Amino acid sequence: MSNPVVSSSSPATSAPASIPQVRKDRVRVIGLMAKKPGMTDDEFYTYWREVHGPLFANMEITKKNILKYEQHHYTTAFEEGVAAMGFDVVPYRGVAVFEAESYAKIFEVFQSEEYMRVVFPDEANFIERSKTGFIAGGLVTYIDN
Secondary structure (H helix, E strand, O other), X not given: OOOOOOOOOOOOOOOXXXXXXXXXXXXXXXXXXXXXXXXXXXXXXXXXXXXXXXHHHXXXXXXXXXXXXXXXXXXXXXXXXXXXXXXXXXXXXXXEEEEEOOHHHHHHHHOOHHHHHHHHHHHOOOEOHHHOEXXXXXXXXXXXX
């Protein structure tokens, strides 16, 4: 595959040999996690990884419906460089990744009796729900080594 030729004043003059398509076999929802006020970053990460993550992952409905559940724990290592490049330093302290065959499968998990009984009450122990948000979208992969 050749690289597109790009100049600062014009769009790409040639395209890669193949443009990846949006995946049809799964969807992804990303949760932008806002930590509970008063918690340190380390307390947040430890609780999310050691308590909340296993609660979510071990529910029967999760095992049935979710293809991938990942936690991305924020690090301050890039803040200075990101800010110097003119980007915003986000207030979120983590990203939760949920993949399933459809958005309906993901909603089934979050609307289930099991989730409402087991996981939902635990959220108050580590996140600020009103500042936690979600982004849903299809997957287009350019590099996957």
